[in-house]
Amino acid sequence: MSHPWLPGQAYSVIGAAHRRQGKPCQDASLCSQLQVGDALLQLLVVADGHGGHRYGLSDAGSAIACAQAEQAVRELSELHPLTDRGTWLELLRHTLPSRIHTGWLAAIEGDWQQRPEAEREPFTPLSYGCTLGLVLLAPQWWGCSGIGDWDLTAVAADGSAQLLSEELGASGSSEATGSLCQPWPEQAWAGRAQLQPLNNGSPRALVLSTDGVRKSCATDADYLNLCSALIELSGAELADGLEQITSEGSGDDVSVAIALAVGAAPPAQGRAGRPRRWLLGGVLGLALASAAGLAGWRWLQPPDPLAQLISELCQQPQRIRPTLLQRRSQFAALVKQPSMAVHLQAQASTDPLGALIAGANSRSGLSCRALQLGLQQQWQQARAAARPANAKMPATAPSSP
Amino acid sequence: MAFPNVRLSNRPLHFIYLCDCSGSMAAQGKMQALNQAIRQSLPGMAEVARQNPEARVLVRAVRFADQAAWHLAEPTPVQQLQWRDLEAGGITAMGEALNLVAEVLQSPPMEERALPPVLVLISDGQPTDDFDAGLARLMRLPWAQKAVRLAIAMGHDADLEVLQQFIGPEPSGAGKSPRRPLQASNATTLAQYIQWASTAVVGAASMPASRVTPAPAADRPNPSDSVGNIPLPDLPPTLLDPSVDVGPLVW
Numbered sequence: 331m332s333h334p335w336l337p338g339q340a341y342s343v344i345g346a347a348h349r350r351q352g353k354p355c356q357d358a359s360l361c362s363q364l365q366v367g368d369a370l371l372q373l374l375v376v377a378d379g380h381g382g383h384r385y386g387l388s389d390a391g392s393a394i395a396c397a398q399a400e401q402a403v404r405e406l407s408e409l410h411p412l413t414d415r416g417t418w419l420e421l422l423r424h425t426l427p428s429r430i431h432t433g434w435l436a437a438i439e440g441d442w443q444q445r446p447e448a449e450r451e452p453f454t455p456l457s458y459g460c461t462l463g464l465v466l467l468a469p470q471w472w473g474c475s476g477i478g479d480w481d482l483t484a485v486a487a488d489g490s491a492q493l494l495s496e497e498l499g500a501s502g503s504s505e506a507t508g509s510l511c512q513p514w515p516e517q518a519w520a521g522r523a524q525l526q527p528l529n530n531g532s533p534r535a536l537v538l539s540t541d542g543v544r545k546s547c548a549t550d551a552d553y554l555n556l557c558s559a560l561i562e563l564s565g566a567e568l569a570d571g572l573e574q575i576t577s578e579g580s581g582d583d584v585s586v587a588i589a590l591a592v593g594a595a596p597p598a599q600g601r602a603g604r605p606r607r608w609l610l611g612g613v614l615g616l617a618l619a620s621a622a623g624l625a626g627w628r629w630l631q632p633p634d635p636l637a638q639l640i641s642e643l644c645q646q647p648q649r650i651r652p653t654l655l656q657r658r659s660q661f662a663a664l665v666k667q668p669s670m671a672v673h674l675q676a677q678a679s680t681d682p683l684g685a686l687i688a689g690a691n692s693r694s695g696l697s698c699r700a701l702q703l704g705l706q707q708q709w710q711q712a713r714a715a716a717r718p719a720n721a722k723m724p725a726t727a728p729s730s731p
Numbered sequence: 732m733a734f735p736n737v738r739l740s741n742r743p744l745h746f747i748y749l750c751d752c753s754g755s756m757a758a759q760g761k762m763q764a765l766n767q768a769i770r771q772s773l774p775g776m777a778e779v780a781r782q783n784p785e786a787r788v789l790v791r792a793v794r795f796a797d798q799a800a801w802h803l804a805e806p807t808p809v810q811q812l813q814w815r816d817l818e819a820g821g822i823t824a825m826g827e828a829l830n831l832v833a834e835v836l837q838s839p840p841m842e843e844r845a846l847p848p849v850l851v852l853i854s855d856g857q858p859t860d861d862f863d864a865g866l867a868r869l870m871r872l873p874w875a876q877k878a879v880r881l882a883i884a885m886g887h888d889a890d891l892e893v894l895q896q897f898i899g900p901e902p903s904g905a906g907k908s909p910r911r912p913l914q915a916s917n918a919t920t921l922a923q924y925i926q927w928a929s930t931a932v933v934g935a936a937s938m939p940a941s942r943v944t945p946a947p948a949a950d951r952p953n954p955s956d957s958v959g960n961i962p963l964p965d966l967p968p969t970l971l972d973p974s975v976d977v978g979p980l981v982w
Contacts, residue, residue, distance in 0.1 A: 347785050347938050380941045382962065459943055479941070505847070505961070509943040541941070545844055548738035555736045571734070578739040580844075581785030581938060663838065 334528055335467040337363065338374050339564060340587035343572035345542060347581030348381075356381045356460070357540050357583035358392040362400055366407045372467035374587035375399045376480055378540040379460040380509065381583075387441075391458030394437045395430070395510055399464050402429035412468045419525040422466070422475040427519035430462065434510050459511035463522075465538050467589050472536065473525035477518045479507040479541040483557040484533035491537075491554035492639070492683060495522055498655065507541070524649075531642050535561040538587040543572075546579020561588055639682040644698035654708045660687055661712035741785045744846040744936055745806060746776075746929070747835075748792040749828050750817055751854035751885070757819035759982055761855055761885050764918035768925040770814045776929040777810045779937070786846055786937035791835070795828035796821030825858035825893070826865030833865075836874040847877040847961055849936055851928050852897050855885035855982070862893055879936055879961050882912040883924050886982030889914075909963040917981040923967045931964040 344355035356379030364371045377395040379388025406426060410417050438458040442448050461478020474482055474495055482495040497508060498521060508518045526532070537557040547553040556575070563571050568586070576584045643650050654661075664670055664687065674688035687705070697705075748769065756762040780788040789806035793799055794817050802817060832850065835841070841848075869875045882894035894912035895901055902910045909932075915921035939961050 347783070378941070380943065382942055384942070456943070461941075505939045505941050506944040507941050512943055545742065546739050547844070548740040549843055552736075552738045552740075556734055556739075559734045559737060574734070575739060578741075579785070580742060581783075666837070667839070 334469060334592050335370075335372050335472075336590040336592055337361075338372055338467070338587060338589040339568065340374060340376070340585070341569055341572055342376075342540075342583065342585040343569060343576060345581050345583040346577040348583060353381070354389040355583050356389045356392060357542070357585040358389075358396045358460075359585040359587050360396040360400060361587055364404055364407055366412055369412050369469050371403070371407050371412060372589065373400060373403050374465040374467070374536075374538050374589055375462065376464075376538050376540050376585040376587050377460050377462045378478065378480065378542070378583065378585065379458075380507075384456055385459040385511075387438075387457040388460050390441055391434075391438060391510070392460040392462075394441065394458070395434055395460050395462045398430050398433040398437055399462060402426055402433060403464075403466065405429070413470065415471055415525060415527065418466070418468070418471070418473060419523070422473045422523040422525060423520045424516070427475060427477070427516065427523075428514075431510060431514060434458075455511040457511075459509045461507055461540070462510055463538055463540075465536055465587065465589065467536075469528075471525055471527045472532075472589070473523070474538075475519055475523040477508045477510060477515060477522065481539050481541070481544050481553075483537045483539070483554065485535040485537065485558050485561050486638070487534045489558045490682065491557045493550070493554065494536075495524065497522075498658075526646075526649075531638065531645075532591065534591050534593075536589045537561060540583065540585040542580050542582030542584040543575060543586060545582060546575045546584065560586060561590060636682040636685050639686060640697055640701065643701050643704075647698075647700040647704075650701055650704040651707075654687070654704050657683060657687055658708070658712070660684060661708050662715060664688060665709075665712045665716045740844065741787050742844050742846045743806070743842050744786040744788050744933065745835075745841075745848040746788060746790045746809075746933060747832055747848060747850050748790075748803075749825075749832065749850065749852040750792060750794050750802065751823060751825070751856065752794045752796040752817050752819050752821070753823040753856055753859075754796070754820050755856050755888065756885070759886075760918065761982060762817060762819040764921050765853060765885070765925075766814065766816045767918070768922040769929075771922060772926045772929040773809065773812055773814065775926060776933055779930045779934045780809050783934060783937035786933075788933060788937070792817075793828045793831050795824045797824060799824045799827035799831050801831065822859040823854070823856050824860045825852075825854060826860040826862040829862070829865030829869045829897075833869040833872055833875065836869070836872045836878070838874065841874050845874070846936055846939065847879060848874060849879045849928070849932055850875075850881070851925075852880070852882045852894060853885060854882070854894065855889050857888075857890040858893055862896075866896060879932060879963065881909060881928055881932065883921065883928075884912045884914045885921060886916060907966055909966055913966070915982075927964075927967045931967075932961075935964050936961050 338361040340359035340361035342355055342357040342359045348355065358377045360375040362373050364373065375396045377392035379385060379392040381388055403426065406421055410421065412418070435455060438455060439453055442453045461480055463474070463476035463478065463480030463482065465472060465474045465482065479497045481493060483491050484494050485491045508515060537560055544553045547556055560568065560571060572584045572586065576582060671688035674684040750765060776788065780786065788809045790803065790809050790812050791801070791806055792803040794802040836848065880898050882898050884891055884894055891912050898910055898912065902908045913924045915924055
């Protein structure tokens with residue numbers, strides 16, 4: 331069976347601040363391919379140890395988390411055919427997290443017992459605290475799950491990027507995160523799980539990253555641009571890029587795991603930082619498009635990212651609510667400052683979701699009933715949250731964005 | 732190598748002084764001591780900023796007396812800061828000062844990627860305006876909730892209850908804690924606390940380690956524990972330990 335994904339790549343780089351302070355890299359990442367029958371299942375994982383004094387073994391915790399994720403996926407893939415999407419969505423929501431969590435707890439306790447300090451201190455999972463984000467890439471779908479402040483971004487054929495999953499309630503500034511060391515937080519995992527079938531609208535690439543990457547960017551728009559640039563890098567170039575990100579940015583450890591779709595040109599040396607333009611790709615672009623069939627041909631036509639987003643959401647209405655929920659803070663900000671809408675609409679090519687939210691009403695002609703209702707519901711909630719208790723609406727609140 | 736169209740950036744760390752400039756601050760050299768303490772702390776603060784290039788330390792100051800006003804309105808890199816002396820006179824519009832700070836802790840103008848800000852409230856008396864309303868407005872903001880909030884009481888007339896409300900829930904147990912108002916009863920102690928806030932606290936806030944999301948208050952054995960976003964460093968040894976009432980009491 332052909333596989334629609336190129337072999338992925340995963341890198342972790344120690345943060346500039348950690349290196350200066352003589353601390354270890356507390357991030358870990360992994361990319362592996364598992365043979366499932368005659369198909370390949372690819373796994374990408376990133377884990378981020380908390381690093382504070384209470385979490386002194388979190389570098390071991392994150393490495394163990396990656397290993398446990400791989401083992402759990404391997405075991406489940408021997409039991410369930412990849413063609414059974416419904417089962418795999420349930421596995422991503424419940425069974426896989428449970429296995430990883432149980433396995434991680436047992437493994438870190440085993441690790442603790444090997445340490446000299448175990449003779450004088452009691453074991454606590456807190457010492458190993460870390461986040462975990464994973465992506466599965468199957469022949470007919472991709473899915474993700476995890477806990478904590480990792481981010482997953484899709485890069486489309488035209489180079490535009492869209493945030494697909496982030497920790498709810500995280501604004502990029504909070505230092506608090508969900509963690510494997512917490513008592514079984516099933517809801518936290520289930521809220522991050524999703525499974526998407528592959529089709530013509532599927533992303534060209536997926537970028538899974540720890541929070542150090544996003545926190546190194548001035549804004550979310552910069553982060554999305556960075557994801558578009560990162561998929562052009564491989565090997566030493568990618569490692570160098572991560573070094574640059576941490577040294578010029580947050581100083582935190584940084585990890586990325588990247589999946590590229592077949593038909594998307596593999597990264598080439600010396601192309602770092604140059605956006606790949608299929609329309610300018612000449613013979614190479616045409617050859618690859620031909621190989622990729624209709625999907626590749628479609629990529630030659632640069633789509634309107636906003637129209638594409640609307641189309642995708644209307645075709646998969648179950649994605650509407652979770653997608654919009656990712657931007658609750660943006661709804662709230664627009665209620666308080668309606669003038670932001672102009673700026674957001676101007677950035678539709680890099681942030682189509684922001685543009686959709688900012689210009690929701692003006693796009694009603696392209697939209698569908700489910701999306702309109704979803705937007706309406708989020709606006710109502712944002713206005714209700716902005717309304718002082720027992721008081722009238724703020725004078726600046728818009729009736730529409 | 733560069734990433735085109737990507738602004739990589741260190742994270743701004745906003746440090747805001749809220750300084751009581753009421754008439755009582757003119758007595759016993761308190762105003763002079765505060766100006767001196769802040770001025771003397773700046774080189775140490777700049778050095779901490781230099782050691783933590785991942786944070787961009789930006790200082791502002793609010794003065795409050797009959798009214799509250801920005802004394803240093805622009806977020807100023809600590810390396811460029813030249814402290815202008817505050818002057819005392821008037822009453823204590825502390826609530827209005829909190830309102831002023833609330834205006835700048837909204838997003839925008841707060842940057843998406845800013846580090847939790849550090850707010851240092853310094854007072855020798857009791858608020859004469861609606862402190863509760865100012866505090867309520869401030870604490871509705873996520874940035875204020877995440878902020879490291881410290882309070883320094885100058886002398887024995889300071890309203891410790893009000894300062895504790897600004898900081899947050901009082902920690903369990905007795906003794907000295909940065910989550911209680913720091914009591915400065917002379918110029919030396921004041922200088923030590925200001926120095927601590929502008930160096931040790933700024934250092935801790937510059938590179939915060941991530942931590943586990945705390946359980947809801949109802950699920951914690953002591954709801955006041957572990958609510959701060961940044962683990963605070965130990966307090967400096969001072970001439971006057973608030974838990975042991977000895978030392979050269981001046982104010």
